[in-house]
Amino acid sequence: MARTPSICPFCGCGCEFYLASHGGRVVGIEPSPSNPVNKGMLCAKGWNAYEFIHSPDRLTKPLVRKHGTLVESSWEEALKTVAGKLTEIKSQYGPRALAFLSSAKVTNEENYLFMKMARAVFGTNNVDHCARL
Amino acid sequence: MTNSINEFEDADLFLVTGSNTTAQHPLIGSRIINAKERGAKLLLIDPRAIQFAQFADLHLRQNIGTDVAVLNGMMNIIIEENLYDRTFVEERTEGFDQLKSVTSRYTPRVVERISGISAADLEKAARMYATSDKAMLVYCMGITQHTTGTDNVKSCANLAMLTGHIGRPSTGVNPLRGQNNVQGACDMGALPNVYSGYQPVTDTAIKKKFEDAWGVQVLDDKVGLTVTEMMIAVRKEEIKSLYIMGENPMMSDPDTSHIDHALSHLEFLVVQDIFLSETAAKADVVLPAASFAEKEGTFTNTERRVQISKKAVPPPGLARPDWEIICEVSRLAGYAMDYTSPADIMREINTLTPSYAGITYRRLEQSYGIQWPCPNEEHPGTPYLHRDRFTKGRGTFLPCDFKPVAEVPDEEYDFLLTTGRIYYHYHTGTMTRRISILEREAPVPMIEINPEDAKRLSIKNNDTVEITSRRGVIKARAEVTGRVPRKVVFSTFHFHEAPVNLLTNPALDPLAKIPEYKGCAVKVRRCV
Numbered sequence A: 001m002a003r004t005p006s007i008c009p010f011c012g013c014g015c016e017f018y019l020a021s022h023g024g025r026v027v028g029i030e031p032s033p034s035n036p037v038n039k040g041m042l043c044a045k046g047w048n049a050y051e052f053i054h055s056p057d058r059l060t061k062p063l064v065r066k067h068g069t070l071v072e073s074s075w076e077e078a079l080k081t082v083a084g085k086l087t088e089i090k091s092q093y094g095p096r097a098l099a100f101l102s103s104a105k106v107t108n109e110e111n112y113l114f115m116k117m118a119r120a121v122f123g124t125n126n127v128d129h130c131a132r133l
Numbered sequence B: 001m002t003n004s005i006n007e008f009e010d011a012d013l014f015l016v017t018g019s020n021t022t023a024q025h026p027l028i029g030s031r032i033i034n035a036k037e038r039g040a041k042l043l044l045i046d047p048r049a050i051q052f053a054q055f056a057d058l059h060l061r062q063n064i065g066t067d068v069a070v071l072n073g074m075m076n077i078i079i080e081e082n083l084y085d086r087t088f089v090e091e092r093t094e095g096f097d098q099l100k101s102v103t104s105r106y107t108p109r110v111v112e113r114i115s116g117i118s119a120a121d122l123e124k125a126a127r128m129y130a131t132s133d134k135a136m137l138v139y140c141m142g143i144t145q146h147t148t149g150t151d152n153v154k155s156c157a158n159l160a161m162l163t164g165h166i167g168r169p170s171t172g173v174n175p176l177r178g179q180n181n182v183q184g185a186c187d188m189g190a191l192p193n194v195y196s197g198y199q200p201v202t203d204t205a206i207k208k209k210f211e212d213a214w215g216v217q218v219l220d221d222k223v224g225l226t227v228t229e230m231m232i233a234v235r236k237e238e239i240k241s242l243y244i245m246g247e248n249p250m251m252s253d254p255d256t257s258h259i260d261h262a263l264s265h266l267e268f269l270v271v272q273d274i275f276l277s278e279t280a281a282k283a284d285v286v287l288p289a290a291s292f293a294e295k296e297g298t299f300t301n302t303e304r305r306v307q308i309s310k311k312a313v314p315p316p317g318l319a320r321p322d323w324e325i326i327c328e329v330s331r332l333a334g335y336a337m338d339y340t341s342p343a344d345i346m347r348e349i350n351t352l353t354p355s356y357a358g359i360t361y362r363r364l365e366q367s368y369g370i371q372w373p374c375p376n377e378e379h380p381g382t383p384y385l386h387r388d389r390f391t392k393g394r395g396t397f398l399p400c401d402f403k404p405v406a407e408v409p410d411e412e413y414d415f416l417l418t419t420g421r422i423y424y425h426y427h428t429g430t431m432t433r434r435i436s437i438l439e440r441e442a443p444v445p446m447i448e449i450n451p452e453d454a455k456r457l458s459i460k461n462n463d464t465v466e467i468t469s470r471r472g473v474i475k476a477r478a479e480v481t482g483r484v485p486r487k488v489v490f491s492t493f494h495f496h497e498a499p500v501n502l503l504t505n506p507a508l509d510p511l512a513k514i515p516e517y518k519g520c521a522v523k524v525r526r527c528v
């Protein structure tokens, strides 16, 4: 059984816990005893923060809408569609016709890259996230 | 937050307003309860009798959306009774005379008429806060999610400055951040007006710095649109495409039918997420992302502490970490992003973001995180802000006048609906509702209604009730409880079966652009 340090995804307290994993699955959670934020404690959400990871509802393949329905596709097709379509809209209507919504649930590095993509790659400041909610 | 979570242990008094701390920030809630047991005082200002009401030394139940009047009223008493911190006001602030002239209009009698709080309670609260040595003001979205959110926030700051309750250990103003990385998303510049570290897009020197670092000719120096403005622009067909990473505006944004309508207007919608959320189901392309356990990266908590989270398991199927997907899209759009790891991305953040300059993976791996601002690798981080001076020199009092909620109840829509969260669920429920223990504890959407109102409408516990606003209608089960005052109902946005944001009012705070989730007019009836 492996123990991996991780941060609870469920509120801004940022409690640290260890994910206990076995055979590629998270099987339990242990609060970090010495982290000054939570000092060995967690709330009910934190103690249970792993079951959804292995939910059968997880998305496992890219989906592309064809004839009105979302169908499974390869990464190559999905990514090319995204990059192609965004570039096309940008050249047709200008960069301000694009907008990007980042997330208060993903990492700092991902938020940084996402805003860099909006600004440096697609040339728009239309980038925000749902902090107000 | 201006203070650290650990400083909660040494405070003498907590003024908690607009935060259901034990439900939304349970571990901070328990710090406050521990401090109480040690002898600290708790002053609660909240329309609902939340769990803290059981512990509070004094609980003021103001009418919804009357926070500015209550805070002004407290300041008026503090000034009248000479309980303010004269030295602090003289040495570190400006604008006291304006503050005095505005707040002097909020006599206890006026405040009682607006807020329903008795003069005696208001006086008690004002004295309690002003005369404490180490007072912490704690607030959350009950303060910000109003059309007067900015005024509410300013009024909290005015009160803290007036009494000198800021810039010392265990003494300050502490807005709690809701989602786990709201702080980080803001710090990293996922905002229409700033790059990482709150560096304005309109500043020529900053713009030049990012153009050089990113190797692009010109960056836009005009402020972009906020999420709520984006939805309006989409309906006007000014925005043709939306790329959404890890958010579910179909559930989380006000006036869902408006959002639904807007999204259908788009020429192209990309959603990157771990589940097929209500929003993803409407996308043209859905990109499967890794969950927090399946990737490495840093998160910044509400006390500005940056911490590392490591990869424990591989993502399911073909799902990939968000950062890798962004690199691929950028590369295919003709811009090379060759990062090899999140640590690699952090190195770039360090060079471009002064407040994060010293926060490196090497240091994070040897510690329990670092609190920004941290300007270099030798700097230990900053547990509390505004120690000797405010960022802008002197703190300016910004007095505000009371304005009522945007949609006041009338004869037909005679209740105020206020929304929030419960202990067992998180945000739109996509994750917590897939956790059996949490789902067992809170399986169905409930609506809280006061016993007197319930009696009048022949509503009993667990009856199905229908709540209608000018924008939509939902059904939920009634919980008849004194937790809500009369003429107020409360529900949450965790349940897709009863999406409360079908009802909420998209009216915005003019500055912060935060919608008024905390008050809109509705009518209530029992379903037969």
Ligand code: SF4
Residues within 6 Å of the ligand: A008, A009, A010, A011, A012, A013, A014, A015, A038, A041, A042, A043, A044, A045, A046, A047, B024, B025, B026, B027, B028
């Ligand atoms: S364990 Fe509870 S208090 Fe700690 S971060 Fe998670 S949700 Fe917040």
